[in-house]
Amino acid sequence: MAIEINQSELPLVVVVGGGFGGTSLVHKLRSAPARIALVDRTNHQVFQPLLYQVATSSLTPSDIATPLREKFRNQKNTMVFLGEVNAIDPVKKMITVSGEQIPEPYDYLVLATGVRHSYFGHDEFAPYAPGLKTLEDAEILKDKILMAFETCECQLEPTAHPELLTFVLVGGGPTGVELAGAISELARQSLATQFRRFDPTSLKVIILDGGDRLISSFPPELSDKAKKHLEKLGVHVRLRTRVTKVDDEGVWIGGELIRSKNVFWTAGVRPNPIVEQLGAPTDKGGRILVNPDFSVPGFPELYVIGDAASYPDRKGGILPGVAQVAMQQGAYVGRLIESKITRTPAPKPFVYFNKGNLAVIGRFYSVVDSMGVRSAGFFAFLIWALIHIQFLPSSENRVGTFLKWLWWLVTGKRAGQTIVNASRNVMKRLS
Ligand SMILES: Cc1cc2nc3c(=O)[nH]c(=O)nc-3n(C[C@H](O)[C@H](O)[C@H](O)COP(=O)(O)OP(=O)(O)OC[C@H]3O[C@@H](n4cnc5c(N)ncnc54)[C@H](O)[C@@H]3O)c2cc1C
Numbered sequence: 001m002a003i004e005i006n007q008s009e010l011p012l013v014v015v016v017g018g019g020f021g022g023t024s025l026v027h028k029l030r031s032a033p034a035r036i037a038l039v040d041r042t043n044h045q046v047f048q049p050l051l052y053q054v055a056t057s058s059l060t061p062s063d064i065a066t067p068l069r070e071k072f073r074n075q076k077n078t079m080v081f082l083g084e085v086n087a088i089d090p091v092k093k094m095i096t097v098s099g100e101q102i103p104e105p106y107d108y109l110v111l112a113t114g115v116r117h118s119y120f121g122h123d124e125f126a127p128y129a130p131g132l133k134t135l136e137d138a139e140i141l142k143d144k145i146l147m148a149f150e151t152c153e154c155q156l157e158p159t160a161h162p163e164l165l166t167f168v169l170v171g172g173g174p175t176g177v178e179l180a181g182a183i184s185e186l187a188r189q190s191l192a193t194q195f196r197r198f199d200p201t202s203l204k205v206i207i208l209d210g211g212d213r214l215i216s217s218f219p220p221e222l223s224d225k226a227k228k229h230l231e232k233l234g235v236h237v238r239l240r241t242r243v244t245k246v247d248d249e250g251v252w253i254g255g256e257l258i259r260s261k262n263v264f265w266t267a268g269v270r271p272n273p274i275v276e277q278l279g280a281p282t283d284k285g286g287r288i289l290v291n292p293d294f295s296v297p298g299f300p301e302l303y304v305i306g307d308a309a310s311y312p313d314r315k316g317g318i319l320p321g322v323a324q325v326a327m328q329q330g331a332y333v334g335r336l337i338e339s340k341i342t343r344t345p346a347p348k349p350f351v352y353f354n355k356g357n358l359a360v361i362g363r364f365y366s367v368v369d370s371m372g373v374r375s376a377g378f379f380a381f382l383i384w385a386l387i388h389i390q391f392l393p394s395s396e397n398r399v400g401t402f403l404k405w406l407w408w409l410v411t412g413k414r415a416g417q418t419i420v421n422a423s424r425n426v427m428k429r430l431s
Pocket of ligand 1: 017018039041045046051115175272305307
């Protein structure tokens with residue numbers, strides 16, 4: 001069924017993607033004399049930095065996501081549409097959503113469609129090494145992790161299949177590090193007392209990374225501290241290690257096989273297909289090389305922002321794919337479009353304000369590199385917790401998450417240890 005847009009003389013601004021970049025842009029346009037159509041293939045904005053907590057049962061999906069329709073309920077110039085944008089004709093300014101063309105050309109189009117996993121040309125690894133990008137991914141990982149323990153408890157010889165309790169993270173960036181610490185802690189702190197026939201703390205968590213240090217976006221001393229803390233949590237860190245294959249047996253490093261039924265891909269990303277389809281010039285990661293105002297070369301009314309855009313920083317590099325970059329770019333392009341619509345002066349050229357970098361490793365330990373402060377430990381954890389609570393997409397998320405964290409920190413009990421599709425997972429285990 002085609003999407004119908006409310007008819008009026010006002011210009012039509014289509015925003016594809018209701019993540020950090022898209023929602024910040026739509027919010028900026030809240031007083032603009034325009035019709036804004038926000039299209040997303042999910043009905044919610046998800047706070048990706050806490051996905052790993054859903055995957056490891058500390059939080060539930062509704063704690064870190066908010067429905068887009070609810071978020072913009074008071075913004076009368078905005079229509080929210082659930083659908084996947086499959087085609088864009090930037091010459092005719094037409095877009096196709098879920099197979100049907102929107103009947104009216106857009107005046108401005110903003111793509112804030114983020115990224116997906118990249119297996120670096122080895123898409124055949126995907127079935128054996130799921131990644132973590134969406135709520136659906138987080139639920140899949142959570143089921144896989146919990147089912148590994150459930151399966152051991154049911155075995156005649158619970159310890160006969162160490163590959164079930166071997167968890168391998170391919171990629172030692174923030175997601176790999178956070179997930180590794182959280183899986184280890186899930187077993188050691190919460191599951192340890194819940195099983196009777198084997199010891200959940202006998203699990204093995206391994207991080208593999210091709211570089212010579214973890215979380216390479218942080219200064220080297222914080223990478224070292226993160227590694228030491230992970231090792232304290234029982235995580236094995238293997239650096240300068242290139243994965244050559246992932247299959248149903250596990251992970252291959254050349255001729256060496258690490259047997260594992262739980263391999264998770266935390267290594268690379270590339271833009272979603274709709275961005276690739278534009279055929280515009282890209283960097284080597286597939287991100288669009290946008291103009292200084294985020295427009296796509298040759299198409300002044302088409303913008304790309306957030307993880308899908310390649311934008312230079314002041315040191316000759318590229319701005320990283322993080323939430324604060326996407327949000328600042330969204331706000332900037334929002335102001336720019338409003339100035340065009342209202343024929344007022346354009347904002348000054350975009351300058352990124354870097355507020356710093358944070359990563360958490362298990363309970364009570366974080367690394368922070370922010371505005372001259374470099375810290376690791378409990379103080380950094382408090383900063384991490386405060387900032388994450390503050391940036392959750394709605395006040396319901398903030399209150400709910402705060403209370404669940406408090407309960408979890410005090411009692412060790414987790415809010416999300418439910419396997420919704422247990423019967424389907426048991427069938428898979430038996431087949
Ligand atoms: C596990 C994880 C942890 C992270 N941790 C941190 C962190 O601690 N700090 C930090 O700053 N950043 C973190 N990031 C990165 C941060 O989440 C991203 O940089 C940010 O989300 C990028 O915003 P965006 O608007 O470009 O894309 P996104 O927020 O990813 O939003 C893209 C939206 O586009 C929609 N979409 C995609 N294609 C289509 C289509 N064809 N049609 C319709 N809709 C479409 C998607 O459904 C999605 O809602 C993390 C990311 C992940 C995955």
